[in-house]
Amino acid sequence: MPRPRVKPEVMSPVGGDAQLRAAVEAGADAVFFGVNFGHGRADGAGAGFHARAKVGFDADALPDLMRGLHERGVQAFVTFNVLVFDRELRQAERQIMALAEAGVDALIVQDHGVARLIRDICPDLPVHGSTQMSVTSAEGAEHARRFGASRVVLGRELSLRDIERIANQTDLELETFVHGALCVSYSGQCFSSEAWGGRSANRGQCAQACRLPYDLYVDGERRDLGDARYLLSPGDLYALHQVPELVRIGVNCLKIEGRYKDAEFVALTTAAYRRAVDEAWAGLPLSVTPAEEQDLEQAYSRGLGPHFMAGTNHQTVVRGRAPRHRGVRVGTVTGTTERGVLVALEEAVKPGDGLVFDPANWRAPEGREEGGFLYGLWRDGRQTEDVRIGSAYELRFGRGAVDPVRVRVGDPVWRTHDPQLAARVKPLVDAADPVHTRPVAAHFRGHVGEPPALTLTDDHGLRVTATLPDALAPARNRALDDTMLHEQLGKLGGTGYHLQAVTTDLRGEGFLPVSALNALRRDAVARLTDARGRAPLRQIAPHLDATLAALPAPSRFPDSDATRLHVLVRTPEQLDAALEARPDSITLDYLELYGLKPSVERVRAAGIPVRVASPRILKPTEQNLQKFLTGLDAGILVRSGGLLEGLQGHAGQELTGDFSLNAANVLTARALLALGLTRLTPTHDLNAAQIAELAGLVGPQRLEVIVYGHLPVFHTEHCVFCRFLSSGTDYTNCGHPCESHRVALRDERGVQHPVMADVGCRNTVFEGRAQIGATHLPAWHAAGLRDFRVEFVHETPDQVATVMAAHRAYVAGEIGAAALTHRLDGVTSQGATEGSLFVPPDFGTLEPLPLIGG
DSSP: OOOOOOOOEEEEEOSSHHHHHHHHHHTOSEEEEOEEOSOOOTTOSOSSSSSOTTOOEEGGGHHHHHHHHHHTTOEEEEEEOSOOOGGGHHHHHHHHHHHHHHTOSEEEEOOHHHHHHHHHHOTTSOEEEOGGGOOOSHHHHHHHHHTTEEEEEOOTTOOHHHHHHHHTTOOSEEEEEEEEOOOSSOTTOOOHHHHHHSOOGGGTOOOOGGGSOOEEEETTEEEOOTTOOOTTOOOEEEOGGGHHHHHHHTOSEEEEOOTTSOHHHHHHHHHHHHHHHHHHHTTOOOOOOHHHHHHHHHHSOSSEEOGGGGOOOHHHHOOOSOSSOOOEEEEEEEEEOSSEEEEEESSOOOTTOEEEEOOTTTSOSOSOOOEEEEEEEEETTEEEOOOOTTOEEEEEESTTSOOGGGOOTTOEEEEEEOHHHHHHHHHHHTOSSOSSOEEEEEEEEEEBTSOOEEEEEETTOOEEEEEOSSOBEEOSSSOOOHHHHHHHHTOOTTTTEEEEEEEEEEESOEEOOHHHHHHHHHHHHHHHHHHHHSOOOOOOOOOHHHHHHHSOOOOOOOTTOOOEEEEEESSHHHHHHHHHHOOSEEEEOOSOGGGHHHHHHHHHHTTOOEEEEOOSOOOGGGTHHHHHHHTTOSEEEEOOHHHHHHTTTOOSSOEEEOGGGOOOSHHHHHHHHTTTEEEEOOOTTSOHHHHHHHHHHHOGGGBOEEEEEOOEEEEESSOHHHHHHOSOSSTTTSOOGGGTOOEEEEOTTSOEEEEEEOTTSOEEEEOSSEEEOGGGHHHHHHTTOOEEEEEOSSOOHHHHHHHHHHHHHHHTTSSOHHHHHHHHHTSSTTOEEOGGGOOOTTTTOSOOOOOTTO
C-alpha cells in the first residue's frame, strides 16, 4: 500500500529540565520521557510505569511542562513502556487518566492489554507501540494496531531493506531509532536482570548484564579471545548517514536514545539529526563535517556505527574491548617516563582534556583504568601546545593521577572528556532566548475606517486574529505598504517564531504608528502562543471495571483432574529420552528446520501430541517460516506477536502462546487467548504467586506454566558463534559453527550459560542453572493449574530422563515438593535456582483484583 510522504519527526530523549531545554532549542519535533506519580508500582522501583525508573518528571509539573512544550511546537510522548501487573491495573488506570488530562501527545506502551485499556479510557489519546513490543515485521505492526497502536517503534535490529519492506506493507506510522545505545537483546525479550538481579528490564530495572565481561567456552574449553572480554556489549547506533534513505522510505519519526545522557549529548545529537532531516527533505546532501561527527563521538560513544541498519555484520556490532564510553581515540602509548606517558598522537589534545589509557591488550577488565585530566604536553624537554599529528609527546597529569606501572606500550589512548565541547554547545544548552523557532504566516487586514487586524497561522494550521480597538486612520504622509509591514511583523525575536510569509489586504491609504503595529503583533503572538499551549479537549473516563465486568467468568478443572506434563526438547538425543518418558505432549525447538519433520512423525507415531516452537522474532524475509510451520501438521508454540497475527484465520492447528508474548496481566492474557490460543504461558516477569493469581483471573485451564527450564536471559541478533568462531559477517559466510560446536559464556561468578542459535541465526543465552518451580507446585495445584512444562537446553538424555522421572514421582504422590526440589538441584553440576519465581516478602502490598465472575 502506498505510504504518504512525510517529513520525519526528530524525537529526543529527556531525563530532566536541562535535557528538555536542550532538545527544544536544538530543534526537536518531539521529546519522550517518563512521569513519576509518587506511588503505584508493586515492586517499588520508581513511581511511574516507565522503563527508566531513575529519571523523569513529577506528575504535578506535567501540565505546565506540556503547556511550555506545546507553545514551542514540540510534542511530548510519555513512556508507559513496562509490563503492568494485575495488582497495579487500578493505579495504571489513574495514571493514564492523569496523563490524558495533562495533554500528553501519546503514550509509548509495551503491554498489549494496557494499550487497549488506554484506547478505552481516552479514544483520542494516541498509543505508540514501544520497541519492547518486539515489532520486526508488518504482521507485528498489525498485531500492535489490533491493540490500539497508531504507531510502532521498530526493532533496532532491522536493516534499511527490512524497514522498507515493512513500510510497503502497512500504513501504520513507523518510528525507528537512529542514535544511541543498543541493547544486545531484542527489547522486550531480555530476562537477564530478572534471572540474576531479581529485577526486570520489562519493568524499567535493567541491570545491564550485557555490559559485563564473559569468558567464552567452546566444547567445554576456555577460548582465549585476546582483548575481547565484553562479548555481549554492542557499540552505539549512529545512523546519520542513513537519514536520506529513511526519509525516502517514509519513516514517520527518527528517535534518539539516551534518557540518562546529559544536556550536551541531547543538544548535539538533536541538532545533528535536525539538520540532516531538513537537508534530506529538501533534497540536499548531508553537510555534516568530520569535526561535527567527532563531537558526536566525543559526547558519548562506545564506538559509533549504523550496525544492523546497514545490514548484518557480526564482526562490527560487538567489538568486546570495553563496555563504556570511550570518546575519541587520540593516540597510542609508546613509552613511559618518570613524570608522564609518551604517546604518538593521532588527534590534537590540550590541557584539561580527560584521557584514559586502555589496557585491554594485556590486562583483565577488573580494576580501574589509568587516566586523568591532562596537565600539559612536553616535547624535547620543553612544554608545548603545538601538536603535530603523528609525533610523540610526553603527556603529564596531576600528581598521582596516573600510575605508569599500569600503562604499557601499545595501549590505546582515548579522550573521554573535552572541556571545549561544552563551550561549543553552550548556545543551545544555556540559551536565554529561543534558538530554534517555528514558522508562522501573517495576514494583515488594513481597511481605512475599520480596526486593523492581524492573523497568524502556525505550521499546524492553528490560526488566531488580533484586532486594534481604533479604526485605521487615513495617512497624512507615508502610508502602510507591504515593505513596512513585512519589516515590522518580522520582528519576532525572543518569541519562538520566525516569519515565513506575509500577505496583506490593504484598502485605502492608511496610517498606523509603529508602536500600534508592534502592539498588534505582540497581541497576535500572545494569542497564538496561548492557543498552542492549551490542553486538548478529550473524553476521558475510567474503563477498567467495565472491561473486567465484560470478561466471561473463568472456568477451572475439577480438583480431581490429572496433572499433565509437557516437555520441550532441542536435540534429537533429548527427544529419544522424552519419548521414553511419554509426557502428555512434546514440543520440538530445533535449530535445524530439516530435522523437524522426521521428529514430528516420530512423536506422532508414538501416540504423543506434538508441537513445534516458532522463533521469537520474524523479519520481513522470514515469513515463509509460517508456511513451513503450518505445513508440519503439528501444534505450534507461538512466540511472536507477528506470527500470531499471521495465523489469524488459519484453522486446524492447536496454538499455544509462549512466555515471549509477555502476558503479565488478565487484560493481555485474555486478549491473546481470544486470538485462538488454547493455552498461554505467562511472561517470566511474574513470580509464582502472580502466576497463581493470573490463573484465577483467566481460568487455570488456559495457562501452561514452565516448572523446569533455563531462563532465556538474552535473545539477540548478535551471533556469538559468527563473531568469535569465524571471520564471517553473517550466515552466508560464517561456516555455521553453531551446528558443530557447543558454546557457553562464563560469568564472573563462574556459572557457564549455554548459547544456542535458532533458525534465523539469532542467539539465545540461557541461564546456566535450571530454574525450578517445585516448591510452588502445591500452591499452583490449589489454584487449579494442571498443565506444566519441562524445558531442556544442554541436558544430556540421562539428565532428561532424571528430570522427567522426578516430576512423574511428584505427580504420582511418591515424593513431596521438598524432595522434588532436592532431586532437581543435583541434576547438573551448576545446580538450580528459584529465579524469577521467587515471591518477595512484601508481595501483596497492593490489593489483588477480584476474581472475575466471583
